[in-house]
Amino acid sequence: MAQGKQTVSDEEIISAFESNEAPFTTAIELAEEFEMTRQWAHNRLQALYEDDTINRKKAGSRNVIWWLPDG
Numbered sequence: 341m342a343q344g345k346q347t348v349s350d351e352e353i354i355s356a357f358e359s360n361e362a363p364f365t366t367a368i369e370l371a372e373e374f375e376m377t378r379q380w381a382h383n384r385l386q387a388l389y390e391d392d393t394i395n396r397k398k399a400g401s402r403n404v405i406w407w408l409p410d411g
Contacts, residue, residue, distance in 0.1 A: 348374050350393070353384060357394070357408050364407040 356373055357365060371381035385406050388394045399405050 348376070348384070350384075350388060353388065354393070354408070357406075364405040366403065366405060370406075 352374075353370065356370060360369075367378050367381040367385055370376075370385065371378045374381070382404075385394065385396070385404075389396050389406070394406050395409050396404055396406050
């Protein structure tokens, strides 16, 4: 997969959450939005989760959904 923009800020990722019609996103969806790999998206989402910026939940054996906390 061709790499898109080389630097994506946390603010741009949060903005992607806010503009998403669904209440959550997946690493694949985020990767597609920024034209990056799924692994890149997962790593960025995991870092935001560890910083208490977003929430996550396993949705099956290999799927994880991510969302912004309320408030």
